[in-house]
Amino acid sequence: MAGLALKGTAKSFGGVRAVEAVDLTFAEGELTALLGPSGCGKTTLLRMIAGLEAPSQGAILLGADDITAEPAHKRRFGMVFQSFALFPHLSVRDNVAYSLTISGVAKAEAAATAERLLDLVRLSGYGDRRIGALSGGQRQRVAIARALAQEPQVFLLDEPMSALDAKLREEMQVELRLLQQRLGITTIVVTHDQREAMTMADQIVVMSNGRVEQVGPPQEIYHKPGNAFVAEFIGKANFFDGAAEAGGVRVAGTLLETETGFRAGSDVRVAIRPERISLEREPAENRLPAKVVFVRDLGPMREYHLETLLGPMVVEYALGENLNPLLAGQDTEVSLPRDAIHVFPREARMAAE
Amino acid sequence: MTTITELAPPTEAETPRVPLRAALTWGLTLLTLGLCLIPLLLVVAISFGRKIEGAAWVWDLTLANYQRFFVGTLWPDEVTFLYLNQLGYSFWYAAIASVLAVLTALPFTLRLARLSRPAQSAWLVFLLASLTLSEVFIVMGWDILLSNNSGLPALFKSTGLTQWLKDTGWFEVLREWGLANPRNVKFKTSDFATILTLSYLVWPYAVILLYPALSRMDPALSEAARTMGAGNWTVLRTVILPSVRLPLFGTTLLLFVFLLGAYVAITVFADPSKHTTAVAIYQNVRGANLNAPFGATQAVILLVAAGICITLGHILNRWAAAR
Numbered sequence: 001m002a003g004l005a006l007k008g009t010a011k012s013f014g015g016v017r018a019v020e021a022v023d024l025t026f027a028e029g030e031l032t033a034l035l036g037p038s039g040c041g042k043t044t045l046l047r048m049i050a051g052l053e054a055p056s057q058g059a060i061l062l063g064a065d066d067i068t069a070e071p072a073h074k075r076r077f078g079m080v081f082q083s084f085a086l087f088p089h090l091s092v093r094d095n096v097a098y099s100l101t102i103s104g105v106a107k108a109e110a111a112a113t114a115e116r117l118l119d120l121v122r123l124s125g126y127g128d129r130r131i132g133a134l135s136g137g138q139r140q141r142v143a144i145a146r147a148l149a150q151e152p153q154v155f156l157l158d159e160p161m162s163a164l165d166a167k168l169r170e171e172m173q174v175e176l177r178l179l180q181q182r183l184g185i186t187t188i189v190v191t192h193d194q195r196e197a198m199t200m201a202d203q204i205v206v207m208s209n210g211r212v213e214q215v216g217p218p219q220e221i222y223h224k225p226g227n228a229f230v231a232e233f234i235g236k237a238n239f240f241d242g243a244a245e246a247g248g249v250r251v252a253g254t255l256l257e258t259e260t261g262f263r264a265g266s267d268v269r270v271a272i273r274p275e276r277i278s279l280e281r282e283p284a285e286n287r288l289p290a291k292v293v294f295v296r297d298l299g300p301m302r303e304y305h306l307e308t309l310l311g312p313m314v315v316e317y318a319l320g321e322n323l324n325p326l327l328a329g330q331d332t333e334v335s336l337p338r339d340a341i342h343v344f345p346r347e348a349r350m351a352a353e
Numbered sequence: 354m355t356t357i358t359e360l361a362p363p364t365e366a367e368t369p370r371v372p373l374r375a376a377l378t379w380g381l382t383l384l385t386l387g388l389c390l391i392p393l394l395l396v397v398a399i400s401f402g403r404k405i406e407g408a409a410w411v412w413d414l415t416l417a418n419y420q421r422f423f424v425g426t427l428w429p430d431e432v433t434f435l436y437l438n439q440l441g442y443s444f445w446y447a448a449i450a451s452v453l454a455v456l457t458a459l460p461f462t463l464r465l466a467r468l469s470r471p472a473q474s475a476w477l478v479f480l481l482a483s484l485t486l487s488e489v490f491i492v493m494g495w496d497i498l499l500s501n502n503s504g505l506p507a508l509f510k511s512t513g514l515t516q517w518l519k520d521t522g523w524f525e526v527l528r529e530w531g532l533a534n535p536r537n538v539k540f541k542t543s544d545f546a547t548i549l550t551l552s553y554l555v556w557p558y559a560v561i562l563l564y565p566a567l568s569r570m571d572p573a574l575s576e577a578a579r580t581m582g583a584g585n586w587t588v589l590r591t592v593i594l595p596s597v598r599l600p601l602f603g604t605t606l607l608l609f610v611f612l613l614g615a616y617v618a619i620t621v622f623a624d625p626s627k628h629t630t631a632v633a634i635y636q637n638v639r640g641a642n643l644n645a646p647f648g649a650t651q652a653v654i655l656l657v658a659a660g661i662c663i664t665l666g667h668i669l670n671r672w673a674a675a676r
Contacts, residue, residue, distance in 0.1 A: 052576050072579040079580040085573035089595040099581035102591060150581055 003028040004049065004154055004186060009058035011044050018044045020211045021058055026154070026203075031180050031187040033197035036207035037233070042190045043158055045207070049188060050156050051075045062153060078147030079156040084139045084163070086131045092118070092142050093127035099150035117145035120179070137168045144176070148183070155180070155187040161196055173199045194234050198222070206230050228344040231271040238277070238313045240270045241346060249343055251310045256286050258341040267346040274316040276340035279304065279332055286336035292326045308334060400653045402646035410646050418650035436633065436651065440658060443629040446544075446619065447612035450551035455605045457552070458559035463593070465560070466568040477564065480557040488554060492617045495550045499540035499622075506538050546622040551615055555608040562607065566600035602670050610659055630655045 004026040011019040019041040026032050034042040047053040049060060051072035059068045067075055076099070086095050093114045094101070100110035111127075118124055121141035126134070134142065140160060147155060160176070161169040177200040180187050191197050197204050198218045206213045206221060206229075214226035225231035232239065242251035244262035249255070249270050262268055279290075290313065294305035304315045304326060315334065326332055403413040420426075425433030465476055498504045509515045515537050518524040527533040531543050540546040570593070578592045594601070616631050623629070630651050637648030 050576075050580055052579070072576070073582050073584050075580075076582050077580060079577065081573040081577055083571055083573050085571060085577035087574060087578075087592060087596070089598070098578070098591075102578075102581070102583050102587050146577075146581070156580075 003063065004188075005061040006045075006049075007059045007061065009045075009048060009055045009060060011041070011048055011053060012056045018210055019048070022212050024205060024212065024215065026186055026188055028186050029184040030202040031177065031189065031200055032203045032205060033201035034188060034190045034205050034207060035192070035194060035197040035233075036213075037192055040207040041210040042192075042205075042207050046156055046158055046188060046190045049154070050077050050079050075154075076150050076152055077154040077156050078150060078152035080140070080143045080147050080158065080160045082159040082162055084143040086139055086142055086146070088131050090131070091127065092123070092129045092131065092134070095131065095142055096127075096145045096149055098146060103150075113149060114145070117149055118142075120148075121145045136164050137172060140164065140172060144179070148185075153186065155185045157187070157189045159190055159192070161191070161193070169193075169196070170199075176200060198234075204234075206233060208233070225271065225342060228269045228271060228346075231342055231344070236274050236314065236316075237271040237342075238274060240272075240310050242268055242270055244268050244343070249341070254288065254309050256310075256336060256341055258286075258338045258343065260343045262343065262345070269344050269346045271342040271344065272313075272336055272340055274303070274314045275318070276337060277313065277315045278335040278337065279315055279317070279326065280335070283335055283337050285338050286341070288334050288336070290332050290334045292328050292330045292332060295326065295328055306332075306334065396649045396652055399646055400649035402649070404644045404646055410644070413646075418647045419654075421647065422650055422654055436630070439628060439630045439633050439651075440655065442623070442627050443613050443631060443655065444658070444662070446547060446551055446615070446623070446629060447609045450548050450612050451555065451605050451608035453548065454552040454556045454559045454608055455563070455601060458556055458563055458604075459601070462560050462563045462567050466564065466570070467572070473568075477561070480560055483557050484561075488615070488617045491554055492550060492621050495546070495553065495618075496541075496621055499546050501537070501539050501541060505540065509538050542622055542624045544623070544627070547618060547627075550618040550622055551612055554615065554618060555611060558611070559604055559608060562604040563597070563600060566597045570596055598673070599670070602666065606663060606666055610663070613655060613659055 006022055006024045008021040008023060009019070010017070010021040022045070034045060036042050044053060048055050051067075051070060051074070055068060059066055061067065062075075087098065090098065093111060096114035096117050097105075097110035100113055101107070105113075115124070115127060118127055121144055123138060123141050123145070126138065126142075131139065131142070140163070143160070144157075157176075161172055164172060173196055180200075189197070189200060201218055203215065204218055204221045205215050206226075208229050214221055214230045216224075221230060222234050225234060225237075228239070231237045240251045242249040242256070244260045244266040245255060245264050247255070248257040249260055249268055251270060256270065260268065288308050288310065290306040290308045292304055293307050293312075296303035296305065299319070301316055301318045302325070304317070306313045306315060313334065398412070399410075400418055401414050401416070402410050403415055403417070404410045417426075420428060422436045425431060425435070427433070465473060468476070499506075501507075506515075509518075515524070518527065518533075518538070524533055524538075527538055528535075530545075532545055533539055574592050574596060575588050578588045583591065613629075614631050615629070616635060619629050619632050634648045634651045634655070636642050637644045637651065642648075
């Protein structure tokens with residue numbers, strides 16, 4: 001197996017630029033999630049990697065080999081499609097054994113491999129079934145087994161969970177990640193679900209409008225968002241527009257003390273994660289009066305919707321955190337820790353929109 | 354608990370609706386059955402009739418026409434298979450032309466289904482419009498194109514292609530195939546021209562019948578096969594054709610049945626010794642023979658034979674699906 005690299009790879013459809021030139025490295029044996037909203041170019045990027053779309057410019061490298069001009073059937077990257085694309089005229093076993101059968105592997109050997117893969121995806125005994133007789137989750141497992149049958153160097157999955165219900169999706173995310181770790185195969189997953197990306201990925205590539213916004217491990221993407229778009233798309237955040245000053249950002253007449261790195265007077269946008277805001281006495285940084293307007297109890301966590309001098313603000317407290325419950329209408333104070341305040345240029349956010 | 358409202362008789366406005374609807378349903382059913390069955394039953398009845406030499410025909414209950422069709426009039430002293438041969442040619446031309454039309458329409462329709470929506474609409478409108486041309490017009494067009502004096506043979510000769518065929522030895526091959534006379538290529542009369550015209554005649558139908566199935570087919574199926582190492586031919590053989598097996602079979606069968614009744618193309622392009630049952634029926638019913646009972650017999654036998662073919666095809670298809 002070998003890592004995959006994109007060098008200035010871009011794709012245009014007519015006059016429309018679907019993917020701007022990107023440089024990305026997919027480390028060998030790791031799982032990378034291409035994450036972004038619909039139409040951001042993540043599927044186009046995956047299809048270029050699979051060989052189903054030819055890049056308009058740039059190169060695709062597998063290890064040291066340039067595979068840009070290689071057609072899909074020569075690359076033989078295992079791919080799971082959004083619709084699973086299982087062949088309805090074949091049984092489950094024949095679907096899984098398809099790549100082996102067409103490449104001339106003996107029937108008995110192909111069937112044995114198919115059975116082994118079905119066992120791997122916990123579908124032993126389903127080999128003779130028709131595709132129409134399977135549930136969504138079972139179909140997804142057959143699609144995974146089928147894509148793995150040819151022992152691909154790179155495993156591609158295009159929104160593999162989108163056809164599954166929420167509960168099954170969560171289960172399959174963990175299952176797929178465990179399978180990928182067991183096989184140690186370089187894997188790229190396209191998803192618009194940040195939770196899915198955070199669950200499965202070693203590395204997340206956040207995309208928007210055909211551009212790569214940020215690349216990094218899930219925790220880094222979440223805790224150190226590179227721009228306002230990433231801060232908003234990954235998790236929740238409270239946003240406030242303001243202007244940079246020496247020692248902080250002035251928002252609605254209030255100075256929030258933090259490191260900005262911006263020239264004084266620059267228009268900036270401030271993002272603060274709801275779980276980083278404190279309703280307790282400590283830490284006593286950027287303390288503001290607030291009024292509770294709504295309390296949303298979600299079971300494992302509680303959301304406080306506040307009215308503050310900066311504007312509306314949401315604060316999250318997880319179950320078990322030491323806080324006396326507040327009620328709607330109650331006056332309180334919030335603390336905004338300096339290191340919880342992310343400051344971004346306002347233009348970048350607008351460009352991302 | 355039963356209420357007073359439930360026990361009350363139906364209102365006056367509700368009662369007459371049911372008999373009226375039933376009468377309408379029965380009336381329409383009988384009308385449809387009548388319109389379909391009466392002509393068919395008439396043809397069956399006439400097939401047992403008898404021709405009066407020098408006059409018309411009379412109702413009868415004789416099997417002489419059926420005997421004549423299968424073994425000839427002089428049976429058992431002499432056996433002839435003239436009419437069975439004609440039936441054979443009906444099937445031969447219809448089968449070859451329908452398969453050819455479907456085979457050529459398939460790649461075209463596959464490409465059509467991948468075009469943009471406006472392009473697809475434009476092509477479909479064009480194909481639908483072409484269906485307004487009658488068989489007579491189409492055959493006339495091909496007649497001019499393939500005629501020995503003004504069509505392709507003349508073009509072959511004037512461009513030197515005929516001479517090139519002679520020089521390379523292909524001309525002799527064409528002669529063996531009946532596609533050349535001693536001087537030039539000739540397409541009339543020939544199986545080639547007959548099948549070509551028949552295929553052309555039903556080709557738009559083939560596209561229109563295949564289009565819904567092919568346009569509904571998930572393109573991800575082919576792409577999935579490609580990512581698993583399948584080249585274009587393997588994708589076609591192992592994914593596309595099996596996925597649209599039923600529409601392909603249905604289309605071929607429909608065109609086959611349609612072509613069993615082809616008349617004008619056969620009379621213009623087929624050698625008289627290879628004329629089909631449809632031509633013979635016309636000659637008996639409206640043409641020179643004026644033997645309506647025998648024409649009706651041929652029609653009934655053609656119908657039954659087509660029915661047997663469709664049934665066998667259906668059984669074959671189910672057997673293939675079960676495998």
